[in-house]
Amino acid sequence: MNPPKDARIDMPAESIPRKWYNFAADLPEPLEPMLNPKTREPIRKEDMEALFCKEIIKQEFSLERHVDIPAEVRDNYVTLCRPTPLQRAYHLERELGTPAKIFFKREDIGPLGSHKGNSALAQAYYNAKAGMEALTTETGAGQWGSALALACKIFGLGCTVFMVRNSYEAKPYRKTVMGIYGADVHSSPSKATEYGKRVLAENPDTNGSLGIAISEACELAAGNPKVKYALGSVLNHVMLHQTVIGLETIEQMKAADIVPDKAIACVGGGSNFAGFCFPMMREYGRDCQFIAAESSATPSLTKGERRYDYGDTGCMTPMMMMYTMGHEFMPSGIHAGGLRYHGMSPLVSEAYRHGMCSAVAYDQTETFEAGMMFANAEGIIPAPESCHAIKAAIDCALAAKRESREETIVFNLSGHGLIDLYGYQQYMDGKL
């Protein structure tokens, strides 16, 4: 057959999932409660209203297994090219000479170039419906900031983005993208907030971090009742929205008689891993191995400690029980800015603690090497974050080759790297 039937598994726009899947409903043990950062008592819904609208807070605490996706969000998922294709990496398999079959989910394919729009649309929708006027947020690599900027534009909200300085300087065109979608973008730490000014005074040369940027975005939102904060990862409601990825993938695998042995995604705060893997954990249980690929610059799962910690550097967010490097941890300035976060989503942390997934950490150079190999085989230049998942998939495929073992590997290609080419150029120039 030419081309082979499983070369790309598409689904029509009308089969976008109608419900998200809530992993919190299926945890072996209930989540430890978030704590109020001032009192250290379990947080109440009301405590969160300075930062989030009620529907988002409801989802954050929800234990319902399935949550309806609003029609307005489903409609706009088409704009994000949902359902995204599931594609077979034939060329990469051939290049590796592996008996393994490798499939990847194309979260790179939408106009935002990453999975981040899946939650951005939902958050902007609920906030617009609640009568809010604007959202504030942080962004590392810029993918989340771009996604929220477009989502706010679609639902008529203003948008202010604090972009980690390290990425702001390395990726000037991310700022252009957010500007096209009408967002205000600050290099973080910035002079737009009291917290930013304090950090700058203490350490004018800082690279910035997601933790600092979160503090700035929260400060701005907390000061205006019509402005709320939006987070691109970590929190339960973000994991919930991202499950469209895995729900689609399951339907696509069923349609093509694919049964996965290994499912892989990169992890920073955890959103693309959760979105891809949580629905499959429910569907396939221990018949499939789930692998989280993190950066050795921020190895919260493989080297972090499980304890209560703040989500931000300024200690303004609730404390969460999670694997963490500590909220004051300052990661080195790697190009995979989306992975530069000190903590891990509480839900992903629980999956890891209960042995439902394993984790592996890679350094920057070996992930760019994997990304180059993938680009030359499949044509797609992956985001530096996604290169971590690719590296893990290649390692599994090579292990299968050594052991002459057939297996089926699926990974989530969380985004493309077309606005991260500076990192690739540095890699090719031997400057990493």
Add this chain to the structure above:
Amino acid sequence: MNPPKDARIDMPAESIPRKWYNFAADLPEPLEPMLNPKTREPIRKEDMEALFCKEIIKQEFSLERHVDIPAEVRDNYVTLCRPTPLQRAYHLERELGTPAKIFFKREDIGPLGSHKGNSALAQAYYNAKAGMEALTTETGAGQWGSALALACKIFGLGCTVFMVRNSYEAKPYRKTVMGIYGADVHSSPSKATEYGKRVLAENPDTNGSLGIAISEACELAAGNPKVKYALGSVLNHVMLHQTVIGLETIEQMKAADIVPDKAIACVGGGSNFAGFCFPMMREYGRDCQFIAAESSATPSLTKGERRYDYGDTGCMTPMMMMYTMGHEFMPSGIHAGGLRYHGMSPLVSEAYRHGMCSAVAYDQTETFEAGMMFANAEGIIPAPESCHAIKAAIDCALAAKRESREETIVFNLSGHGLIDLYGYQQYMDGKL
């Protein structure tokens, strides 16, 4: 219905067309022959063998209506995300308040970000099959160069690209993309060729042009029998390969009961216009209006003259009967580098001469304005070239609104602008 059924019309990978459509078979009058640049006699196939392999030359002269697409090329069209979706611009329609329906073909969606891979794959395949070792080419905006670099990588050929200096300097990351795919990239005019050295000596500050870059690429190919030249537009065989776009679009429109009243594409050398419109000219004839949107910086259709002219500045290529600004014309340094070409494809020129299509020219600022509007409505940041087609589509939709007239507009979104963000930034900064 949510989402509506015509929000996006997909086709599975196995329905990639099996044959290209050759417009030369259906011209009202035969094409005037190409002339040998030295003798000014009609060119013979043998005369072209210094630059092209035999199968390409055969296609260049072919009058067969349908040409088989090789299995190896169809297979790799999947890598380019073919068949690409046909999508409805609901958000843009709403923004314009128009009764017109607007559909756009997603040539932006593949990993190369433009339609250029459709011919690059075919040319690399035929040259590899003929035992060649490498290809040389020119590129304006960088889209064709990126496409040929990947195609050469796929079929095991080397690749040397002469990139017009104006774009080389404005778009450093295009060079990175070509580098990832393993190509050698020179800023043109370069010191790698005799012709380039001569141009540099005469005019060291030149912006460069496609005509100059073509001369350099041809010079390099002519000097080595295992190296051939590849052109990204203008020639008949390139138009042929691009017809997958229109052939797919027709099937998608039939599947969704869409009958187009207007079909629009931008034109530089003519390849995306030809690829999109030629099959529809055969299918719908005069029931559909075809509109070529060009740049007012290189208005070969609306302001050029129909006559024999060279394809390059150095007078090395065959002479072609076409609309041209003259082979020595030096366009201003607009961001839509893909439209900076002095001549128009002979086939597109004939379609225009016989009234099968009309043309309209736009200046840079109004096209960026249209592109910004499209990006904010549909999320996709279009290539500066594609902004010309968008501007024409918006103008048609607004005319339909003024006249309270329902109509169906389809346009080709030839590429995305994620590696052209410098131009958008300049537009937003008021520097154009």
